[in-house]
Amino acid sequence: MPSPDWDAPTAGAPVDARVVLPGSKSLTNRYLVLAALASDVSRLRAPLRSRDTMLMAGALRALGVGVEDVDDGDWVVTPARLTGDTDVACGLAGNVMRFVPPLAGLADGPVRFDGDVEARRRPMAPVLDGLRGLGVRVEDDGRGALPFTVHGAGAVRGGSVTIDASASSQFVSGLLLSGARFEQGVTVHHDGKSVPSLPHIEMTVETLRDAGVVVDDGDVHTWRVEPSEVNALDVQVEPDLSNAAQFLGAALVTGGRVHVPGWPQYTTQGGDFVRDVLDMMGAEVVLDRGGLTVTGGEEILGIDVDLHDSSELTPVVAALCALADSPSVIRGVAHIRGHETDRLAALNAELSALGAEVEETEDGLRIRPAALSGGTFHTYADHRMVMAGAVLGLRVPGVVVEDVATVGKTMPEFTTLWDRMLDAQVTAEV
Structure with missing residues (x-):
């Protein structure tokens, strides 16, 4: 049975938060x-x-x-x-x-x-x-x-x-x-x-x-893979970098600052590409021994980006593109039609319903920003759609994210963490 809907909070001020991510x-x-x-x-x-x-x-x-x-x-x-x-x-x-x-x-x-x-x-x-x-x-x-x-x-x-x-x-x-x-x-x-x-x-x-x-x-x-025994493991699981995209994106949307400690210097996680995406969109992105810090500026730049190798970022990036100051193109993600839902069709429908001008292409989306208004953001049992709706709600009052508990697929405490991030006086941790 679908969970209750969620009124995505609008940011009243630039965020300034330290977000500790759960494991990958x-x-x-x-x-x-x-x-x-x-x-x-x-x-x-x-x-x-x-x-x-x-x-x-x-x-x-x-x-x-x-x-x-x-x-x-x-x-x-x-x-x-x-x-x-x-x-x-x-x-x-x-x-x-x-x-x-x-x-x-x-x-x-x-x-x-x-x-x-x-x-x-x-x-x-x-x-x-x-x-x-x-x-x-x-x-x-x-x-x-x-x-x-x-x-x-x-x-x-x-x-x-x-x-x-x-x-x-x-x-x-x-x-x-x-x-x-x-x-x-x-x-x-x-x-x-x-x-x-x-x-x-x-x-x-x-x-x-x-x-x-x-x-x-x-x-x-x-x-x-050669036939062999498999050795026992004793491993520390890296933070989930794909699940950082919406929090780091909040810095861009609000002109604020988000720090994620423990960001690896080297990783095979495709979500690491979010650093390049946010840099292209106008954020200041700094990775050092203390972790990753993203600081937003006065504008969000439209981009032309191939997300083929990091396609899990597409919903959040599409939401950022809908809030940008110029048109964007997302390429290389035809395969996400077979993910939790047809993500290209879902993003086209939901961004368009809020007022964005969206065209679904053979392998992605063209997004032309326009004045957005609130409304129900349907999620299609897809956790990444919840995250995209949350990003839109930062700037667009009245966004209601349907079936918010579906985000529990990868981040059960997402809404609590999101609310804490929006309080500049509280360290956001999960």
């Missing part, structure tokens, strides 16, 4: 999968606790893996022989529906997958067909989508497989994460249009190497 969803879920396959007990320090990561932890528990909450907020993961004849609830989490099926191939019986109604529209065929090519039996009645059943046989032959990953980098990552435990390892070839969000595959490769797995990514569009 993408890293948390990758570490959980690798910990489930490891040779010993792992510890994930400061993992993200959100709907998506709780669904991943629940999926692992359904397969017999121990995922224990400890008092300081860490997760301790105890690997076990993977058990079948179980059900995995995917919710709307792409990581769960695409990372866990290869893991289920190693279970000792059938594993049934299903999720939210919206999840049944998300493409799954490349992962499912890839698993079939590696010797795993999968039943999906030809849908290439949820619901489906992976018939685990206790082992996966592995080998070489060719897929079209142009709709999501998660198709590649899902096969690579479990590949070390396949008898022949796995080699994934991509054949199709360019793979979106390549930094997420780089993140997968790096986390595999952190666990001692040998990965060869030297050839274009080909990734090879």
Whole structure:
């Protein structure tokens, strides 16, 4: 059932806040999968606790893996022989529906997958067909989508497989994460249009190497994982940089200042590109040992930007473009039509409803700023749409964000953190 709507607060003054971000969803879920396959007990320090990561932890528990909450907020993961004849609830989490099926191939019986109604529209065929090519039996009645059943046989032959990953980098990552435990390892070839969000595959490769797995990514569009043990992990999860975009954007919108401590000097997170985007839009962006500080000026500049490798930023960037002083073009994000919702259609509809002039292109959006007015900002069960609505509300009175609790997919305490940021006297932390 949808949650109550939320009156997005309007900023009465420039923000001046220190925002401590929760851990990265993408890293948390990758570490959980690798910990489930490891040779010993792992510890994930400061993992993200959100709907998506709780669904991943629940999926692992359904397969017999121990995922224990400890008092300081860490997760301790105890690997076990993977058990079948179980059900995995995917919710709307792409990581769960695409990372866990290869893991289920190693279970000792059938594993049934299903999720939210919206999840049944998300493409799954490349992962499912890839698993079939590696010797795993999968039943999906030809849908290439949820619901489906992976018939685990206790082992996966592995080998070489060719897929079209142009709709999501998660198709590649899902096969690579479990590949070390396949008898022949796995080699994934991509054949199709360019793979979106390549930094997420780089993140997968790096986390595999952190666990001692040998990965060869030297050839274009080909990734090879050697069969081997997976070492136990003891890792600190980086802050989620994609979830910083709306807070940092608030500095730009209000002409204020937002500081995010702990911003990594080096990262594979695609969300790091927000620094370049905000710089292009006129903010002062400073990264030093203390973290990242963004300071807004008197105007927001329109931009022409390719977000192909950082497409999760699109909703918030589109909201900033609607508030800019000149037209903008967002390119390279045709694939986000297959995300939690058709994000291009959703942004076109909602920004237009508030008064912006928006054109949906083949691979993105053209946005021409205009006088905006309040109204209901529909979110389509998409957490990023909630964040975009919040950014618009900073300057446009009367924006009402529908079904605000859907933001719990990646940031359950978002509205509390947002309200604290708008109080210049309060440090905003989660």
